Amino acid sequence: MKNIAHLNAVRAFEASARHLSFSLAAKELNVTPAAIGQQVRLLEEWLEVALFIRATSGISRLTLTEQAKAALPEISLGLEHISQGLALLQKPVVSNAITVSVSPAFAAKWLLMHIDDFQLKYPDYDLRLNTNSRSVDYFAEDIDIGVRYGKGNWSGLSQTLLMDEDIFPVCSPDLIESGLSTTADLVNYPLLHDHSMPLSSGFPSWESWLETQGITHIETNKGLKINNSASVIQAAVSGQGVALGRSVLVKDDLACGRLVKPFPQLNSRTDLAYYIVWRPEHDGLEKVQAFKAWLLDTVSAR
Numbered sequence: 001m002k003n004i005a006h007l008n009a010v011r012a013f014e015a016s017a018r019h020l021s022f023s024l025a026a027k028e029l030n031v032t033p034a035a036i037g038q039q040v041r042l043l044e045e046w047l048e049v050a051l052f053i054r055a056t057s058g059i060s061r062l063t064l065t066e067q068a069k070a071a072l073p074e075i076s077l078g079l080e081h082i083s084q085g086l087a088l089l090q091k092p093v094v095s096n097a098i099t100v101s102v103s104p105a106f107a108a109k110w111l112l113m114h115i116d117d118f119q120l121k122y123p124d125y126d127l128r129l130n131t132n133s134r135s136v137d138y139f140a141e142d143i144d145i146g147v148r149y150g151k152g153n154w155s156g157l158s159q160t161l162l163m164d165e166d167i168f169p170v171c172s173p174d175l176i177e178s179g180l181s182t183t184a185d186l187v188n189y190p191l192l193h194d195h196s197m198p199l200s201s202g203f204p205s206w207e208s209w210l211e212t213q214g215i216t217h218i219e220t221n222k223g224l225k226i227n228n229s230a231s232v233i234q235a236a237v238s239g240q241g242v243a244l245g246r247s248v249l250v251k252d253d254l255a256c257g258r259l260v261k262p263f264p265q266l267n268s269r270t271d272l273a274y275y276i277v278w279r280p281e282h283d284g285l286e287k288v289q290a291f292k293a294w295l296l297d298t299v300s301a302r
Helices: 007-019 022-029 033-047 066-089 104-121 173-177 183-188 206-212 229-237 247-256 286-300
Strands: 097-101 126-130 145-150 158-163 166-170 191-194 224-226 242-246 273-278
Touching: 007 022, 007 033, 007 066, 022 033, 097 286, 104 126, 104 145, 104 229, 104 247, 104 286, 145 286, 158 286, 166 247, 191 229, 224 229, 229 242, 229 247, 242 247, 273 286
Parallel strands: 097 126, 097 145, 191 224, 191 242
Antiparallel strands: 145 273, 158 273, 166 242
């Protein structure tokens, strides 16, 4: 059929007609303006009809002929349909990459200790960790799934509980040997403060924990303040003071003896917990379901 031949020339005409400029059409199609002009002339010769009124006054802007104006909408629509049809013929690319968002502390103190097991069970998946300390936008940053710490009320995201958490003081064994044995002794030791989340979120603080325990004689305004939970734990391991330990993050350090609980009878459950979160439209993605199931299985096995 005559009207589907010379497709490159048709594309050159359609782009030039939309922009009313050979130069702008050339930029869109990534060719030279001369090549666009040549293709348009080829189409005009082939159709035996003028498509543009060329100005003779030095004005570079093009003007469509009446016939070209009438034909342009149908040509534009036809090219759009061709593009859509070709897209349907292309084999869809299924990515095996899983982009996982977690906090730096959760990555360092929990996930990286277990992630080898996931990679052994699912060797075909390419795991990519996003350990940004801020709360990332799962849609803008193309995050597949992740773990968040909070109350489980993140708008627009699907979520399921992963782990609850207890809060209790922890310190280096050296502090126990130096005389830390009762809560009254806390006045003699620096308190380490975790400022990685705002207090308005319900994040545990020394002030709130001591109040829950009915302890009122300890000054809570002093001490080292750190905006990274993993660094708070490391400061406690190094003997720099007493920290409020979060059970999920300090479990390994307690098991290895790097940290101890000076008051093992004093435990409190926080309102915050760890949740698996993912984009609702990824409910049916096999890789997302695989990672979610692995997280839940790993927690239940320990």
